Amino acid sequence: MRAIVVSATGGPEVLAYTDHPDPEMNPGEVLVDVAASGVNFIDVYHRIGRYPLSLPFVPGEEGAGVVAAVGEDVEGFAVGDTVAWAQVPGGYATRAVVPASRLLRVPEGVTPEVAAAVTLQGLTAHYLTHSTYDIKPGDEVLVHAAAGGMGLLLTQIAKLRGARVIGTVSTDEKEVLARQAGADEVLRYRGFADAVRDLTGSGVHVVYDGVGAATFDESLAALRPRGMMALYGQASGPVPPVDPQVLAKHGSLFLTRPSLGAYIATRDELVWRASDIFGWVASGRLRVHISHRYPLAEAARAHEDLEARRTTGKVLLIP
Template identity: 85%
Template sequence: MRAIVVSATGGPEALTYTDDHPDPEVNPGDVLVDVAASGVNFIDVYHRMGRYPLSLPFVPGEEGAGTVAAVGEDVRDVAVGDTVAWSSVPGSYASRTAVPASKLLAVPEGVTAEVAAAVTLQGLTAHYLTHSTYEVKEGDDVLVHAAAGGMGLLLTQIAKLRGARVIGTVSTEEKEILARQAGADEVFRYQGFADAVRELTGSGVHVVYDGVGAATFDESIASLRPRGMMALYGQASGPVPPIDPQILARNGSLFLTRPTLGSYIATRDELAWRASDLYGWVASGQLRVHISERYPLAEAARAHEDLEARRTTGKVLLIP
């Protein structure tokens, strides 16, 4: 089968394409899927770099969608020919992958396989951030960093569905247009955004959703109102250095959390709830999925280069 393999961690050049990789084993409880599209996410970059170590060699990618080709023993609710999607399952940068049936999500009518591959991991993340990490309420002020990226566009739309005023940060005028089209009420550049946020809101925002990390952390803290929540869900600009917890006291008894998706889809019921909401919004048109780039699987290195250089907006897919 066609696949991307990482034999040694490093830069984008570590993503090596092959067209004769062995098909994955289908163990009891697994489902073999012909991959229609794989989502590209920053966690794939962290795995490639070794920041989040995996055993070498490995096939990267944790998100995708496609058609069921075969089912293993003990699989009951999935049939050959079904359209399915998944997230948080390694091995998605390939033309075929084996996925535990417990992790599979049925893709409903009205949602294409490509859209499912584009929305599942980031959409589930946006759902838990806005519904569980900090439950966004009507009238809340919400700050979303990288508001024109795949995560930012989804966070903006879902926070608006819950009645929030959304403030976004972006780096260019083009990205500002995309953020506003997604529903952002105000959009600022990164330079000095904390002062702009406090001038706009008076007391600061209720929650900051920050996937940027080191470059935005200090100003994110300064953007919060007393007892506000800092949800640091990523580190695209690098990890945040160690901090003195007293910074939370000095800025108004703040809350700081570093959530991950796995903790919020730990049970099948929770995964099903989040996916049902997510796919329902997509099918009804309440949530728009912006796919900015589709790369052939063999060009995975270029996809990573563009993602890391912030040359992309919305979601990036690999097509095997």
């Protein structure tokens, strides 16, 4: 098969497109012909070594495709099924092996490309809005990078739950996308905490922050007393150590650093979240914005554009 292989951590240039042995399928696993692979910031963190993996490795934790073979002890999947997955390594390839316990059936009305674009970020947006902070009608929420793949999904799902959504973006073009997703108010990053307080009076109930270092302090200042700061990513870099007294200063705030694995730890929870996401997509209630599709061989360019903020919505690699 063909795959992207990382033999040394570093810049996008370490993403080598090469021949690679087919993955071995063990009992309980499924072999998939990959139709599309999702590109996420976690892939960048793996590539640069922020979250180290054993070298060499095939990056990519999200994809969709068609079942080519099923291993022993696999039930519920058959050759020809359209499937998707998240948080399983090896997605930047023409073939991938996925544990059946982590595999998701893609319903009619959802294409493999859309499934690859929505699975990881959709599951993340679901747990953030349903579990990390369970949004109630009338809640006011702040979504950073509201025109990015995560931001567009968070905005739409928060609106489905009845929230007033304030988004932050960096350009007029991105503001249009955020408003199309349902954002009630859209701000630029400079001075956003003061602007949020002007709009809400006392601050928002929850901040969904995947930006990290560049927005963290102001995000705390944008919260109302006893508000929740959900720091789910660090696209601008890791947040320095935090003095817990800062949380008291801003009004007994809650701070959490959630991750997807803890929220899909059981098969039942994984299927619940995925069923909601795929169901909303199939019914048209959740729109997936795919901004860029790159050939698998151009993974380095995809990473360059993602890191340079030249993309909106979701980025895919197509084998």
